[in-house]
Amino acid sequence: MEFRIMAEMDIEKLRRSNRLTAYLGILIAIEFSVLWITAVIVNGNWQLGVNTLSELGGDVPSRWVFNIAVLIAGFAGIRFSFGLAKLLAAQRLGRTGSYVFAVASLGLISVGVFPIDTGTPHTVASIFFFTVAAIAAIILLYPFYKQFGVRSAPFITTAAVILVSFVSLVTTPLPFAEAVTVAGLLVWVAVLSLQILSDLRKANTGTAIS
Incomplete structure (x- = not known):
């Protein structure tokens, strides 16, 4: 009886962790998207496909908005990765x-x-972030296939x-390639988070196990 209670407590603890992870992922997607758009509006001269995202964080009016967006996403990304x-x-x-993605998040913080x-420090930080994030995504392909299935949204x-x-x-x-990649990462983290929440809801109704 005691073992069963402890097992149930462990399951509930994992569910809480998964829920927090999902909420953080959604936060990252919304936060960065909103502040990215805000930075573009504040900047006034930034053009998609012409300017890099990093130019929003230079010596321009949008500097603080963009760099804060990057820092928030980076710190939240570390916690998301551990979840x-x-x-x-x-x-x-x-x-x-997951841990490689946490390292990529450290790179994102460095960008901010x-x-x-x-x-040079910014260039190194940017290359590091995108390279390590790509490695993390490639590594996670097979685990997502095993966890969610080949037809699943995360995979x-x-x-x-x-x-x-x-x-x-x-x-x-x-x-343009940079903007596409960043937008893709935001969609990725949002889709993964929504899948986690969906699985948790199914688990609560007894149709799936989280």
């Missing part, structure tokens, strides 16, 4: 990919700490974001 690692704890690749007018979205980001990188100007 994802718990969700995928049964799979070594799942844990690995070292804005574009710092020169399909992850594969699509990887493909579209790569194609845009080799076929379009860098500023």
